[in-house]
Amino acid sequence: MVHYPCSNADFFTLLRSWYEEAAYGESGNPLWQNLRLIIVHSTEVYIPLDINKSPFNVGLAINLHEFTPDQVHELAQRYGLKLTESEQSQLMALIGGHPYLIQQAFHHLARQDLMLDELLQTSATDAGIYHNHLHRHLRHLQEHPELAMAFDQVIQATIPVELDQLLAFKLHSIGLVTLKGNQVIPSCELYRQYFVSHKIL
Structure with missing residues (x-):
């Protein structure tokens, strides 16, 4: 819907x-009380909506958090994978x-498309399993130069970086950075490796 501005506002x-x-x-019809709306969305695209007409600023927001090591271990087991503690840590x-x-x-490892060593070695390359995901982020950054400049600061730094609040919010919303108080770091080493080797500016 976000790509159809003529109809998305309505x-x-x-x-x-x-x-x-x-x-x-307010209509007095009790059937409305049975309606439950669940909206799943990414904050990657920002739509200029009137705050009084937006469905995104009402109700209960539930954010998807990163998996803990225990959750990763459990998911690996559900995929039938027997990763050692060292492999999971890597x-x-x-x-x-x-x-x-x-x-x-886990999907690719379970299908035996590749072994973990190969996955780790190729993941930040255009031949890796994450190439579509990484290309999508690269395209997004290239389309938004202010985000690209801010993210370049983050991946070039060895310590957390303080960014403009709005830029930090946007980079965090698309998943590229993790907030550490008022500072940010790359969400994961994969992003640092990939975007350092690909020109985002």
């Missing part, structure tokens, strides 16, 4: 009106607990 306004009707029931040193990146790694 659609999102409709969702907001449904939410308001279900929450406050993988998490590269991609952290990023749910999508972990899932992709």
